[in-house]
Amino acid sequence: MDTYYTDGDPIADGKAPQGPIEDRWERRRFEAKLVNPANKRKLTVIVVGTGLAGGSAAATLGELGYQVKSYCFQDSPRRAHSIAAQGGINAAKNYRNDGDSVHRLFYDTVKGGDFRSRESNVHRLAQISTEIIDQCVAQGVPFAREYGGLLDTRSFGGAQVSRTFYARGQTGQQLLLGAYQALERQIAAGTVQMNSRHEMLELIVVDGKARGIVVRDLVTGEVTTEFADAVVLASGGYGNVFFLSTNAKGCNVTAAWRAHRHGALFANPCYTQIHPTCIPVSGDHQSKLTLMSESLRNDGRVWVPKRAGDDRAPGAIGEDERDYYLERIYPAFGNLVPRDIASRAAKNVCDEGRGVGPGGLGVYLDFAAAIGRLGRDAVEAKYGNLFEMYERITGEDPYTVPMRIYPAVHYTMGGLWVDYDLQSTIPGLFVIGEANFSDHGANRLGASALMQGLADGYFVLPNTIGDYLAAGPFPKIDADTPEVAAARRIVEDRITRLLAVNGDRTVDSFHRELGRIMWEYCGMERTDEGLRKAIGMIRDLKAEFWQRVRVPGGEEGFNQSLERAGRVLDFFELGELMCIDALHRTESCGGHFRAESQTDEGEAQRDDENFSYVAAWEYTGGDPILHKEDLVFDYVHPSQRSYK
Amino acid sequence: MKLTLRIWRQETPQVKGRMVTYPMDDVSPDMSFLEMLDVLNERLTLDGQEPVAFDHDCREGICGACSLVINGVPHGPEKATTTCQLHMRHFTDGETVDIEPWRARAFPVVKDLVVDRSAFDRIIAAGGYISAPTGSAPDAHATPVPKPDADAAFEAATCIGCGACVAACPNGSGMLFTAAKITHLGLVPQGQPERDSRVLDMVATHDEEGFGGCTNTGECTSVCPKGIPLSAIAGLNKDYLHALRARS
Ligand SMILES: Cc1cc2nc3c(=O)[nH]c(=O)nc-3n(C[C@H](O)[C@H](O)[C@H](O)COP(=O)(O)OP(=O)(O)OC[C@H]3O[C@@H](n4cnc5c(N)ncnc54)[C@H](O)[C@@H]3O)c2cc1C
Ligand code: SF4
Ligand code: FES
Numbered sequence: 052m053d054t055y056y057t058d059g060d061p062i063a064d065g066k067a068p069q070g071p072i073e074d075r076w077e078r079r080r081f082e083a084k085l086v087n088p089a090n091k092r093k094l095t096v097i098v099v100g101t102g103l104a105g106g107s108a109a110a111t112l113g114e115l116g117y118q119v120k121s122y123c124f125q126d127s128p129r130r131a132h133s134i135a136a137q138g139g140i141n142a143a144k145n146y147r148n149d150g151d152s153v154h155r156l157f158y159d160t161v162k163g164g165d166f167r168s169r170e171s172n173v174h175r176l177a178q179i180s181t182e183i184i185d186q187c188v189a190q191g192v193p194f195a196r197e198y199g200g201l202l203d204t205r206s207f208g209g210a211q212v213s214r215t216f217y218a219r220g221q222t223g224q225q226l227l228l229g230a231y232q233a234l235e236r237q238i239a240a241g242t243v244q245m246n247s248r249h250e251m252l253e254l255i256v257v258d259g260k261a262r263g264i265v266v267r268d269l270v271t272g273e274v275t276t277e278f279a280d281a282v283v284l285a286s287g288g289y290g291n292v293f294f295l296s297t298n299a300k301g302c303n304v305t306a307a308w309r310a311h312r313h314g315a316l317f318a319n320p321c322y323t324q325i326h327p328t329c330i331p332v333s334g335d336h337q338s339k340l341t342l343m344s345e346s347l348r349n350d351g352r353v354w355v356p357k358r359a360g361d362d363r364a365p366g367a368i369g370e371d372e373r374d375y376y377l378e379r380i381y382p383a384f385g386n387l388v389p390r391d392i393a394s395r396a397a398k399n400v401c402d403e404g405r406g407v408g409p410g411g412l413g414v415y416l417d418f419a420a421a422i423g424r425l426g427r428d429a430v431e432a433k434y435g436n437l438f439e440m441y442e443r444i445t446g447e448d449p450y451t452v453p454m455r456i457y458p459a460v461h462y463t464m465g466g467l468w469v470d471y472d473l474q475s476t477i478p479g480l481f482v483i484g485e486a487n488f489s490d491h492g493a494n495r496l497g498a499s500a501l502m503q504g505l506a507d508g509y510f511v512l513p514n515t516i517g518d519y520l521a522a523g524p525f526p527k528i529d530a531d532t533p534e535v536a537a538a539r540r541i542v543e544d545r546i547t548r549l550l551a552v553n554g555d556r557t558v559d560s561f562h563r564e565l566g567r568i569m570w571e572y573c574g575m576e577r578t579d580e581g582l583r584k585a586i587g588m589i590r591d592l593k594a595e596f597w598q599r600v601r602v603p604g605g606e607e608g609f610n611q612s613l614e615r616a617g618r619v620l621d622f623f624e625l626g627e628l629m630c631i632d633a634l635h636r637t638e639s640c641g642g643h644f645r646a647e648s649q650t651d652e653g654e655a656q657r658d659d660e661n662f663s664y665v666a667a668w669e670y671t672g673g674d675p676i677l678h679k680e681d682l683v684f685d686y687v688h689p690s691q692r693s694y695k
Numbered sequence: 696m697k698l699t700l701r702i703w704r705q706e707t708p709q710v711k712g713r714m715v716t717y718p719m720d721d722v723s724p725d726m727s728f729l730e731m732l733d734v735l736n737e738r739l740t741l742d743g744q745e746p747v748a749f750d751h752d753c754r755e756g757i758c759g760a761c762s763l764v765i766n767g768v769p770h771g772p773e774k775a776t777t778t779c780q781l782h783m784r785h786f787t788d789g790e791t792v793d794i795e796p797w798r799a800r801a802f803p804v805v806k807d808l809v810v811d812r813s814a815f816d817r818i819i820a821a822g823g824y825i826s827a828p829t830g831s832a833p834d835a836h837a838t839p840v841p842k843p844d845a846d847a848a849f850e851a852a853t854c855i856g857c858g859a860c861v862a863a864c865p866n867g868s869g870m871l872f873t874a875a876k877i878t879h880l881g882l883v884p885q886g887q888p889e890r891d892s893r894v895l896d897m898v899a900t901h902d903e904e905g906f907g908g909c910t911n912t913g914e915c916t917s918v919c920p921k922g923i924p925l926s927a928i929a930g931l932n933k934d935y936l937h938a939l940r941a942r943s
Contacts, residue, residue, distance in 0.1 A: 107829075110829070111829045114828050114829060125752060125758070125760065126750060126760065126809075126811070126812060127759075127812065127813065127815065127816050127856065129816070129819075129856055130753075130758040130759060130760050130856075132752070132758075134753065134757055134758050134759075135753045135755050146836065182830070182832070184835045185832035185833065185834055185835045186827065186829060186830070186832045187835075188832065188835040188838060188885070189825065189827035189831070189832035189833070189838075189885060190824070190825050190885070191825045191827075191848075191879070191880050191883045191885045193840075193846075193848040193849035193852050193879065193883065194845070195845070195849075196839075196840055196841070196842045196845040196846075197842065198841075198842050199839065200840050200841050200842065200845075201836055201839055202835055218849055219849060221757065224757055224853070224855075225849070228852065231819070232824035232825070233827070233829075235816060235819040235820040235823065235824060236820070236824045236826065238816075238820050239820040247813065247816075270805055299752040299753040299754070299755075299758065300751060300752055300753075300754060333725045334723055334725055334726075336723060336725075336726045336730045336731075336734060337730070338729065338733055339754050341754075341755055342755075440755070440756065440780070443773075443776065443780050443782065444780070444782070446784060509830075510829070510830070513829070555741070557737050557740045557741065559733070559737060601740055601741070603740050603744070603745050603746065608706075608806070609748055609806040609809065611746070612740065612746060
């Protein structure tokens with residue numbers, strides 16, 4: 052049977068320091084070479100992306116004195132996808148005295164990630180989490196406060212302590228504005244040069260080192276080459292490979308994928324987080340899915356009718372005819388079980404024919420009890436804007452009728468492989484935030500992505516990149532360097548080819564079809580048979596794309612169809628790799644549920660014996676090569692993850 | 696339902712734009728306004744025409760990218776709602792809908808319905824921040840903020856930088872946007888040291904960028920999707936006068 056890949060050498064060195072885990076980050080910082088302040092001015096760093104990761108990194112590198120060139124495809128850095136995060140950001144401050152600590156956040160994150168992340172990285176993340184809150188408060192981020200003026204917190208997806216800091220339902224917005232303002236300050240100071248409406252379309256690698264990027268000015272269409280001593284990708288996740296997801300429409304994989312094609316390994320691509328609380332799909336016109344913040348699960352109770360096919364209005368279904376299935380199956384965590392568990396449970400009850408709403412793909416998230424207990428005003432104060440958003444989209448009033456929710460693609464734990472320094476397998480190419488694979492393992496706990504993005508951007512990268520840059524500045528390169536001209540040619544040829552097909556199908560129709568294949572076969576549940584089928588379908592679809600796509604307009608000027616066409620092309624290749632990765636991992640873990648690997652009770656069955664590794668894939672143009680990085684657990688011992 | 700769309704088409708900033716009529720006969724009330732345009736664009740593409748360019752990203756009312764003047768009103772008819780969150784159930788069968796870009800001197804048209812709002816970024820760069828270099832912060836609890844102040848700061852901080860206020864203003868003023876930021880940072884203790892320089896620098900940049908002056912017509916707040924109130928501008932004026940006096 053076709054395996055679709057070949058085995059390569061294991062990854063020997065992740066560069067994590069040895070010794071007690073509490074001291075590793077301190078030790079790494081001490082051992083890293085420093086760059087003389089006078090030399091920093093002579094060093095240039097390109098940062099692709101202005102979300103929490105890229106925005107905070109560019110601002111901090113600018114503060115340190117490096118010359119930074121920053122890029123994003125939106126019209127303003129403030130609009131990066133991070134702006135949409137609702138729920139909050141974790142930090143082990145233990146301000147509530149409820150038993151939280153750096154160690155507990157570390158423990159919860161390793162366990163929540165189903166023992167598929169690195170202990171050293173996760174511990175560092177937990178340690179830095181406390182500094183992030185300090186930094187953001189200093190910037191004036193208006194976090195929720197108690198009456199005494201101190202910071203308020205709440206508990207969030209899968210955590211039994213209250214460690215999530217938040218700003219109403221708009222935490223990502225407020226954190227991003229903090230980073231964006233810090234960035235604008237550096238732009239005014241002249242240390243950061245901002246290029247919005249610019250898309251990175253190739254990586255430039257010279258003498259084995261990342262030395263620049265090829266970008267297209269999305270307004271004029273001009274393609275240029277930009278050089279630097281190091282390149283940082285902070286280009287976000289690839290959930291939009293599914294077409295329907297909670298991601299902003301522009302999110303894509305191009306920056307990471309282009310780097311992958313130049314030799315950067317792509318790790319764990321099949322780990323997709325499906326979020327349990329999204330508004331269900333309403334029709335074929337749908338362009339994206341909307342998340343209802345997970346904080347709603349603190350007070351909302353999830354249920355479906357006990358009887359299959361019961362299509363009465365929710366109010367007509369009596370208490371004894373309802374199945375509060377999360378509370379029933381997972382009494383210790385109830386409605387707060389982690390995302391992978393809640394999502395799969397929703398899928399199961401819908402598969403049993405007990406789903407509600409159009410097509411039976413929905414479950415109720417009911418606030419009647421909370422309104423009874425706390426009063427409508429209190430519920431409104433906590434969740435008012437989310438309820439409003441729900442009503443706007445569905446036309447239903449959640450104060451009187453329970454919300455309907457269904458799982459949707461939300462976050463991708465896979466990404467470019469990086470070492471402890473956040474450096475990819477291409478020297479000089481660093482990857483931060485959702486674009487890298489690190490820290491969350493096979494599943495991400497709520498409120499941890501914001502934490503990772505800011506930890507990487509404010510604290511980790513600015514320290515570790517210096518160790519690399521201390522050897523710079525590197526020899527000058529220019530447009531005539533053969534590698535530069537070659538990278539540029541790849542971009543120009545692709546654009547010319549895309550415009551030349553002039554077929555009879557739109558870019559979006561291909562993207563939608565790819566998304567359906569991915570959701571069906573590489574979504575909430577994967578099987579050997581389905582994944583093989585999907586790989587064939589994706590290959591056929593890609594071939595058809597080159598025959599039939601129509602990209603209107605020209606290469607010059609503003610052309611949104613052309614932008615999307617390039618991104619969909621990269622999604623085809625990524626989608627195939629995701630299926631191959633999912634196929635080879637014949638265990639279930641976190642966001643990856645292989646139907647063949649479940650316990651008698653239908654829970655995910657991990658296989659630590661055979662799969663306790665990071666799968667890092669090398670691009671070859673043909674079958675990819677699998678490199679394994681073994682995961683070692685000295686502090687948190689893998690156990691069956693049970694929330695019962 | 697059936698609609699007649701009249702949409703502003705303008706290939707480049709240099710050429711003159713014009714309204715073009717497009718009949719739509721397959722609009723579902725569950726679609727968002729942008730999804731309705733997606734459907735139109737799919738059709739135009741297959742018909743061999745260029746799709747309509749418009750800005751959007753999050754489609755959740757938070758990124759501030761979407762920017763359409765619908766029947767003369769920025770973000771359309773629903774109160775406190777961005778274009779991407781506006782659903783077609785608010786329109787009636789047979790209606791004619793005009794769709795235009797933000798119009799303001801400081802927001803030049805890029806193409807069709809897309810405008811250049813980078814002037815807003817430059818206003819922020821002029822001082823819309825608190826100087827807090829990374830790693831220098833004291834423990835977060837060292838700076839208590841009374842809850843009412845934090846809540847009010849948050850309200851002002853919810854501005855999404857969309858620019859609807861500018862598009863609605865007869866003077867093309869960006870004062871509501873500027874005032875939202877001044878209010879946010881002015882309400883927290885961390886924002887006090889730079890309070891005077893902030894307002895002077897931001898207002899100066901606002902004027903240099905070609906935004907008009909505020910004459911209190913209030914059109915801005917009536918279209919603001921985040922409900923930033925006119926009192927923010929009053930607060931800005933107060934800070935401005937205070938800063939001028941302090942300087943002189
Ligand atoms: C609806 C929603 C709610 C969420 N809520 C939470 C939450 O409550 N808590 C939490 O912790 N996490 C949450 N998340 C996850 C979190 O928001 C993201 O993981 C995180 O913001 C990613 O940040 P980032 O900086 O890595 O990337 P992004 O914010 O996605 O930024 C990517 C940047 O890269 C740029 N870019 C990408 N490709 C290119 C290219 N080729 N050329 C130029 N520029 C490029 C983009 O322009 C953008 O600036 C949520 C996510 C969603 C979708
Ligand atoms: S003040 Fe309101 S209308 Fe103006 S930019 Fe901010 S959110 Fe938009
Ligand atoms: S698309 Fe983001 S606010 Fe409308």
